[in-house]
Amino acid sequence: MTHHYRAPSFGFTLVELLVVTATVGIMGSLLLPAVHQARETDRRLQCANNLKQIATALHNYHDAHDAFPYGFRFGTTQDRDCWFQRLLPYVGEEQLYEKYEAANPDYVWKAPAEVRQKPLPLFMCAADPAQPAQGGADTTEAFQGSYVGLHGNDFLGHQSSGIFYLDSSTSLTDIRDGAAHTLLMSEVIARGSDVVEGAWGAGGSYWGGAAGGGAYGFSAKESPNTSVSDALPMCKSNSWPNAPCENTVGGASPTGGPTELYARSYHPGGANAVLADGSVQFIGNSTDRVIFQAMGTIAGGETDRP
Template sequence: MPTPIERCDRRNAFTLIELLVVIAIIAVLIALLLPAVQSAREAARRAQCTNNLKQLGLSMHNYLDGNNCFPMGGFFGTSARYGFTRTYSFYLGILPFLEQGSMANSYNYSWTTFDTENTTTSGYGVSAMWCPSDADISRTRPGWGFLPDPYNFAYTSYGGCLGYFPSYPREYSYPKGSPEWTAIMAQTNGMIFFNSAVSLAQVTDGTSNTMVLGERTHEYLSPGDKDGYYWWISGQISDTLSSTFWPLNPQRRLKNIGGPAGFVAIWMAYVTGYSSSHPGGANFAFADGSVHFVKDSIDQWKIDETTGLPLGITQPGVTFQLPQGIKLGVYQALSSRNLGEVISADSW
């Protein structure tokens, strides 16, 4: 009699519960590992940003060796075609020291940055000017589209340091040599500003305590503003010049976008204040060629919570006035070159 075939009800497979447990374990492991991976990637981006600022700082010192001063922040020149009064930034002067001499030579100095004769230069992007954490900074955009001819602009994540006042004369309002012009220029205390030519001898606060360049993240701007600000070729305050007048990372700290009539518009905080996509602070290049990460927690002058503006500072005319006995923050002191502030090495 044949032996009956034995049946086996056991299956070599996972049950649904076991499968769900395995999936849950994998999900937990991913949740634990993902922040570490993201942190490592951000650390690499921050290191690249530091390297960019070191390259730019070194280029400025090479420029200094050849010209006995740091590059000029900008100046006005009228476009024969459009009538705008805006010219090139300090970046054009340091292009040869970034191995971009051919691009510097492509600029037509008989025209301004708004003339179509310079579209090749204005639309050329330089990777050393882009923080890798600044999303979308490498895109070329058509400006605000207000020019009758097609015109593309490339952008930069780094702005030259005006000091702690956003002082910038407008030649069409205050002619060169006028009392207003003279007053505005006298209040500039940074390294890179309108019509600047700062030598090392003028940095009396010490090169290791004086900022030259810092980050302003393009990512925080509104979609429309991304087209119109941070053009690397333009010497305008809202493009390649910045100030510590506003707190570091103002987009995270300012609650109010209003302000008293006649005062510098607070929306300028978002385009002229220093900011960063790095968590916790921003990178800055100093006049001695070093680069430091400045934390959001650095000591800064107090902000009026009702206006979002520095407490007690007024602007009765074209210049700013500090109240009697104001405490200057370490952040502001680091941005000035010659006002004699004493800054401890452990204060920032």
């Protein structure tokens, strides 16, 4: 009698296949949040590292000039020049700075396109989906970063109780409330990468939005990611996620309106900021408003600082 050998079957039955598929699906659903969390942690750390390097550059500038750079200035040349241009040689951008100085435009937004439009990763938060962003000043495009300096804890204007404002020359000795308790810089949201002519605030750029406030400073009047709208003479967008904004007129800001720009980010739960001593902190959205306001002055004499 002839016997036929039948090789064993190693295929999946339908039931087994369904079980494996369901198991893979469950594992994927469990791992996906962990992957997202790991990515956000990386973006948050990268953002904090950016701020740390910028703070180091600001302190190096301070060592050389006995003060931090001015918030912004007016002038017959390089009008609306702000801390960003002054800091370029201290962040490894000597050639960009030299091109800007050689061009010596009457307004900073008239600097050559190769200068004003160059994106600098150090000044961009990877969590902001709009980056690398361009902002509007007059009818030109210009690089728009994610970080601005402390103006104070009230409306943005020519003068301030903070560090960066018109013709400011703030030194560490001026920070009588203590450098370890006073904000130096924070992140803001770019409100999209499209250029909007005449946009102010975080929708402006480092190249000409200074007088409107957002290119050089933020207010600590409200805690990070507040639901209170930024108030700007012209918003780049009033519907961008995480960044409510309303156009405003009247008041006493340099543009004729009560300008307000608050710390904002896409990091869940808060925003990165750097203190005047160079240390980086993640400031939670639930931070007490009064304490945050106290961190927004250099000589307020408050005793309830963290």
